[in-house]
Amino acid sequence: MRLRLINVKKLGFLFCMLILSSSCVVVKEYEKVYVNDTEMQLSAKGEERFETNFQIYREAASGANGGRSGGGCGCN
């Protein structure tokens, strides 16, 4: 459990670093042609929902991927 908590702390640290780094980088609107490409979207794609559903049912881990993190039994 201690090891797991350390991993969470590391990810928390990365999270804070990302927030702090936000003030360092400013990409102007006219430079966003690449990051605005549909393939660059950071959320899960709509057509991935069924794959995410079966992964939620078949795996003990869930969440942090845009899928449901509760609700439903997933018992078959």
Next chain:
Amino acid sequence: MKKTTFLFIVLIGFWGFAQEKDTSSYKKRVLESSEVDLLFSYYGQEGDHAAVSGGEGTERLTDAASSIVVRLPLNPNDVLTVDVGISAYTSASSSNVNPLDGDQTQDVSPFSASSGASRSDQLIHFNPSFEHSSPDRNKIWNANAYIASEYDYFSLGVGGGYTYAFNEKNTELSLSGKLYFDKWNPQYPIELRAGFFDNRISGSGNYMPSFTTFDKENRNSYSLSLAISQILSAKLQGSIFMDVVLQNGLLSTPFQRVYFSDMDDFFIDDFQLADDVERLPDSRFKIPVGARLNYYLNDVVVLRSYYRFYTDDWGVSAYTASLEVPVKLGDSFTFYPAYRFYGQTKADYFYGKEEALSTHDFYSSDYDLSKYTAHQYGVGVQYKDIFTKTRLFMFGLKALQLRLSKYDRSDGLGAFIMTLGTTFVAD
């Protein structure tokens, strides 16, 4: 001449005023026109560790699901989305909740499906959501609901979230929460139900399991999600997100059998009768933390990566890593090879068949809670038509996607999923 000059100046003035007014009143809509997604999937799996028969038995399952998602722009700032779907499954595993209701001439076995009523069911869901964006598009509020129903389970959920973009829209912070209030209609293995009798039972002594039904039939889930996304350069952007999830209530599945090593075994043909059903704690606390990093390599290739670490207080730790590489083949087609790795440790309460003791407080033989690794290989293709030339009634086809994935788990479970998606836009 003076009159002409005066009229010219007045007209120019009106024209300028009209232009200014037009500019100020024009606002780009969050969603330009209504969109409809039609989604269909077919899922099939095979395995030999069915939880319904205590970790040994067929896990064969097929599921055909379809959904319609309609996105309606209510005004320049608001979008209403309605997602309705149905999923019809046939499960050899759940058919063995009652393995005795099939063909009476066949031997009863955990490795064959009963043809009785419990072998198939439908899951129906309804998921409306509403999203409001501020005029400068830097703030977004959303609210959503979720209703799902199947024969032995009902789920009701509500949620809401807030997103704030700043740093010239280079940084986005999101906070959201969801509440689910679920209700079981518990289905217990047939041999554990009151009044069960069958003269084919074989074993030493009398079959008298010490079984009690569950007191609680509700399951509640509360989740809080925090996410930050950041543009890191003109071609690189990433996000980190974290959920905190608490579940309580009936977290066991009432029809999943458990066989104890310290109790006698009883059978009907080859089917072993349950000593009990799985018993799991009535609360679970989960923390998944994930990250995405996307890189626009060039005009042909994009790299989409994802990593997640997960831990919970049932002793499960899990790692997920995936990479998808969209390859653009001209203006209309994109090819998607993808790979995903998943690994987890076993839950503290997992025992294989005949490993748990009747004196334990908690036990399960559901291999979804066992230690394993899984590899998923996928390919996909998308056709996109920006001019929406293909018509269906008042809608034009915007995109068509086909995805195929194969999933192999180290405990022997194998699955296959095919997804077909289409997006139409209204005129």
